[in-house]
Amino acid sequence: MTQLPSPTPAPEVQPTLLTPFTYSLFRAIWIASVVSNVGTWMQNVAGVWLVTTLTSSALLVALMQTATSLPAFLLSMPAGAIADLIDRRRLLLFTQGFMAVVALLLAALTLLGEVSALSVLGFTFLLGIGAAINAPVWQTATIELVPRRVLGFAITLNGVSNNIARAIGPAIGGAIITYYSPGWVFLVNAVSFVGTFAVVYAWKREAEVASGPAENLTGALRAGMRYVQYSPAIYAVLFRTFAFAFGASAMWGLLSVVTARRLHLSSDTYGVLLSWLGAGAITGAFLMGRAGNRLTFNQRVLLGSAVFVGTNVALALVPSVYWLYPVMFISGIAWLMAMTSFSTTVQLHVPKWVQARVVSMYMLVFQAGLALGSMVWGELADRTTLETALLATAAWMLLSLLLAIPFPMRSAEGLNLEPAGHWPAPTVATDIDPDDGPVVVMIEYEVALADQPAFRVAAAQLTRLRLRDGSLRAGVFTDLAQPTRITEFFYVATWGEHQRQHHRFTKEDQAVEAHVRQFHAGPEPPRVTHFLAFPRSGNVEMATSYETMESLQ
Structure with missing residues (x-):
């Protein structure tokens, strides 16, 4: 009988920019986020305008930006930790509801004529708190809505959402202020949260299984x-993000000054330049969708940084605003290209258990780069000239390209960050309280002398993973009496923390561990022993010096 050939499997369809929209929940949340982001930009315009009309103090007007940004500096990292500790859906419902109530109260007071400049600042600060808590969980929720292979496009579409809102939100808000009052803008913003709340409420998120003893906020x-400290791929992104944000901040901070002082044009022209920037960002998303995987994230960041070299030179030297319109358009493309590359790289390199915390640190570094850069370039412009500050920024962006050498952005292709779940539960004679400790884990290997140089290299990678996942100390020792006997140890603060290590170890890490174990030459598997500090005794005693003993006699 003739055997029929096996059917050739159909090639996997490559995702495009529109692929995330085929997932109904992502599509619904994206549409709701566009509406909410438009409301936020309307709120920003109305808030600043209202304070401007209520007070003659320039300081109070300037403090509106502080009231918006300060909560992000104060709360980004705690918000990330909270997002990893509790159910993300419930946290989103809380933040969306909280911001809706704050905006509604501000709207009511404004429409009743009971609002003051200080109260607008206070309500703006409360909205900033809600946004700061919401941001890390909103960023990390995306990875639950779409498969990993289309995550980059989903993050790009989130950037498109923000830029659509930036392009149309201020215009709509300005029109409502002109014909009605800022109070109606605040009311529209409050209503804009309702759609997001409803979509998140309808999200039937799978309940998470607890992975080890619960963590507290400090832990x-x-x-x-x-x-982050022990993840080279992550801190490389953070270095590059800060350098890019520090240099790119000059465009955001000095564009209005270029428009007013160097080109002697009105605020309308400034708004048009921002519109060109937003249009470029939206166009950039579609260009990236067509480019697919032709450029790595590292190459996209390099290209985006190179474009901003030209952007700052153009802002310093171009004599006509008509030349700046295409410059802003191209800068918008570069901005979206770089920022989505940073965000996607971070999220693809981080397992779920720590995702929101790492994203919050990324956002904190980004905001710090923007804030510090704005101060530095603005101060430099005041002390020298505007052109000098912008050219210095261009030089900074040019030098930042060299960071790709010591801090390359690594590809996340093929990474498997699912929990390995292969460590057997340790055998214990009695029940142990999760707070008991410290714990020392020792693993004994038999390694031939000829294999020990290669073993040390492999063991160094495993030591980094032990430290990354919760160990306070880790290392490898050789038995002086029996040189082929090598003991790996790691020291953990509590028994509960060691149990969490069992759940933090990923399948990607398992490959590193397997590489170390292949050097083991003993007849039995490496022997693993757990030691717990003797009950009610000091963890580690310090030897008393001879001089101290003499003084005690």
């Missing part, structure tokens, strides 16, 4: 910072 913050 969760430490775990997030430790994860």
Whole structure:
């Protein structure tokens, strides 16, 4: 009988920019977010305008930006930890409802004529708190709405949402202020949260299974910072993000000054320039969708930084605003290209258990770069000239291209960050309280002398993973009496923290561990032993010096 050939599997369809819209929940949340973002930009315009009409103090007007940004500096990292500790859907419902109530109260007071400049600042600060808590969980929710292979396009579409809102929100808000009052803008913003609340409420998110003993907020913050410290792929992105934001801040901070002082044009022209920037960002999303995987994230950031070199030179030297329109358009493309590359790289390199914390640190670094850069370039412009500050910024962006050498952005292609779940539960004689500790884990290997140089290299990678996932100390020791006997150890603060390590170890990490174990030459698997600090005794005693003993006699 003739055997029929096996059917050739159909090639997997490559995702495009529109692929995330085929997932109904992402589509619904994206549409709701566009409406909410438009309301936010309307609120920003109306708030600043209202304070301007209520007071003659320029300081109070300037403090509107502080009231919006300060909560992000204060709360980004705690918000990220909270988002990793509790159900993200419930947290989104809380933040959306909280911001809707705050905007509604501000609208009511404004329409009743009971509002003051200070109260507008206060309500703006409360909205900033809601936004700061909402941002990390909103960023990380995207990875639950679409498959990993289309995550980059989904994040790009989130950037498109923000730029659509930036392009039309201020115009709509300005029109309502002109014909009605800022109070109606605040009311529209309050209503804009309702759509997002309804969509998130309808999200039937799968309940998460608890992975080890619950963390407290302080421990969760430490775990997030430790994860970044021992993750080269993550801190490389953070360095590059800060450098880019620090240089790109000059465009955001000095564009209005270029328009008014160098080109002697009105605020209308400034608004048009921002519109060109937003149009470029939206166009950039579609260009990136067509480009697909032709450019790596590292190459996109390099290209975006190179464009901003030209942007700052143009802002310093171009004599006509008509030449700046295409410059702003191209800058919008570069901005979206770089920012989505940073955000996507971070999210693709982080397992779910620490995702919101790492994203919050990324957002904090980005905001710090923008804030510090605006101060530095603005001060430089005041002390020298506007042109000098912009050319210095261009030089900074040019030098930042060299960061790609020590801090390359690594590809996340093929990473499997699902929990490995392969560590067997340790055998214990009695029940152990999760707060008991510290714990020392020792793993004994038999490694031939000829294999030990390669073993040390592999073990160094495993040591980094131990430290990243919660160990306070980790290392490898050789038995002086039996040189082929090598012991790996790691020291953990509590038994509960060690249990969490079991759940933090990913399948990607498992491959590193397997590489270390392949050097083991003993007849039995490596021996694993757990040691717990003796009950009610000091964890580690410090030897008393001879001089101290003499003084005690």
